[in-house]
Amino acid sequence: xxxxxxxxxxVRCMGFVPSNRVAExxxxxxxxxxxxxxxxxxxxxxxxxxxxxxxDFSTAAxxxxxxxxxxxxxxxxxxxxxxxxxxxxQISLWYQSKYGLEIAPERIIVTTGASSALLMIFALLTxxxxxxxxxxxxxxxxxxxxxxxEAKAQLVPVTAESNLQLTSELVEEHWQEDTAGVLLASxxxxxxxxxxxxxxxxxxxxxxxxxGSLIVDELYHGLTYEQDVPSVxxxxxxxxxxxxxxxxxxxxxxxxxxxxxxxxxxxxxxxLAQNLMISPHTVSQYAALAxxxxxxxxxxxQRKEQFRLRRDLLVGGLRSLGFELPITPExxxxxxxGAKHLTDDTFDYCWRLLxxxxxxxxxxxxxxxxxxxxxIRFSYTTGLDRIQVALDRLEQRIHG
Ligand SMILES: Cc1ncc(COP(=O)(O)O)c(C=O)c1O
Numbered sequence: 001x002x003x004x005x006x007x008x009x010x011v012r013c014m015g016f017v018p019s020n021r022v023a024e025x026x027x028x029x030x031x032x033x034x035x036x037x038x039x040x041x042x043x044x045x046x047x048x049x050x051x052x053x054x055x056d057f058s059t060a061a062x063x064x065x066x067x068x069x070x071x072x073x074x075x076x077x078x079x080x081x082x083x084x085x086x087x088x089x090q091i092s093l094w095y096q097s098k099y100g101l102e103i104a105p106e107r108i109i110v111t112t113g114a115s116s117a118l119l120m121i122f123a124l125l126t127x128x129x130x131x132x133x134x135x136x137x138x139x140x141x142x143x144x145x146x147x148x149x150e151a152k153a154q155l156v157p158v159t160a161e162s163n164l165q166l167t168s169e170l171v172e173e174h175w176q177e178d179t180a181g182v183l184l185a186s187x188x189x190x191x192x193x194x195x196x197x198x199x200x201x202x203x204x205x206x207x208x209x210x211x212g213s214l215i216v217d218e219l220y221h222g223l224t225y226e227q228d229v230p231s232v233x234x235x236x237x238x239x240x241x242x243x244x245x246x247x248x249x250x251x252x253x254x255x256x257x258x259x260x261x262x263x264x265x266x267x268x269x270x271x272l273a274q275n276l277m278i279s280p281h282t283v284s285q286y287a288a289l290a291x292x293x294x295x296x297x298x299x300x301x302q303r304k305e306q307f308r309l310r311r312d313l314l315v316g317g318l319r320s321l322g323f324e325l326p327i328t329p330e331x332x333x334x335x336x337x338g339a340k341h342l343t344d345d346t347f348d349y350c351w352r353l354l355x356x357x358x359x360x361x362x363x364x365x366x367x368x369x370x371x372x373x374x375x376i377r378f379s380y381t382t383g384l385d386r387i388q389v390a391l392d393r394l395e396q397r398i399h400g
Contacts, residue, residue: 037360048390051360054252070286081274083110114244117259126151130180136368157370160326164191168202181213187220190336190377192329204236214239222248224331225308254284310380317391
């Protein structure tokens with residue numbers, strides 16, 4: 001809420017009156033850091049980029065080829081709001097081959113990235129004034145989506161004891177009258193940890209018992225390095241699932257994702273999609289048809305192997321430098337490392353790493369409140385040689 005003074009100050013500075021809603025939405029704290037990292041690049045400094053949340057690989061050739069063909073051969077017009085039928089069908093087949101699940105294409109809605117899938121599902125499930133429970137630390141935009149909807153994220157601190165994930169006990173303990181549901185991410189950003197199957201089952205039961213809804217962000221499925229993780233749909237057919245072509249399929253800039261909803265909820269979400277997006281990106285949808293081809297999957301599996309090697313190098317290196325890493329991250333491409341032995345203000349420390357050692361990382365502050373000033377997120381979205389350069393520079397900084 002504005003005070004009269006802050007209201008007048010805003011009008012004076014901005015020339016318009018932003019809503020409370022937008023005024024309260026937070027920026028990514030890392031954005032300024034990112035801007036500075038780019039400036040240092042341009043100025044010729046050798047910056048190791050470990051701040052990005054996207055694969056460094058270019059779009060796999062079969063996907064790029066399919067996009068070019070689509071541009072040459074089809075009119076690029078609006079598609080159905082829920083996506084082209086061929087792609088919904090392909091995604092349905094993906095569930096069959098990957099998880100052995102029969103998911104009707106009508107339950108799948110193609111979206112502009114997981115971002116709009118999350119926004120639409122939150123909009124469907126959350127009334128103004130309600131809360132949605134999620135782990136702290138977690139992906140920052142979820143908090144802002146909920147604020148946008150006049151609702152609120154209920155952040156529950158998670159520790160290594162529960163694999164840095166929510167548990168059914170935590171859900172039960174923190175459930176409030178105004179809780180609309182629970183969001184899980186497995187593997188998660190920034191921790192890379194997964195929710196074990198038994199826990200997924202227990203949480204699903206607990207959420208049902210409490211009368212809420214369960215959303216599982218499965219965006220990093222395909223990028224797990226010990227074993228595949230189950231989809232929540234193998235356990236709970238009434239859960240909402242969010243996924244995307246951004247991470248495993250390496251298509252961040254194509255802005256394409258999908259959601260799976262219970263049968264009765266799909267038409268409601270389609271209604272939202274019509275109004276909010278009209279349709280997902282047409283060229284990207286035709287490109288994504290090639291994402292499931294065996295030749296593409298072969299490329300993606302090779303890249304996953306690269307990610308595994310990078311993770312092992314980074315985790316081993318950070319541990320030997322004294323970073324707190326009680327759990328080896330099983331998936332995604334992040335390491336969320338405790339740096340209490342070095343600083344009690346990782347925001348400031350990340351700036352120093354950038355300015356003095358030319359290593360770009362993301363401070364914990366972006367991901368929540370719980371011990372966030374003690375943590376740094378390192379993305380291994382850069383080659384093994386660059387990760388080694390970063391580790392050498394860290395070694396130099398810490399041990400001289
Ligand atoms: C956990 C999580 N969910 C959702 C998103 C949004 O992804 P998309 O590019 O599909 O919109 C991200 C992006 O980094 C993420 O880490």
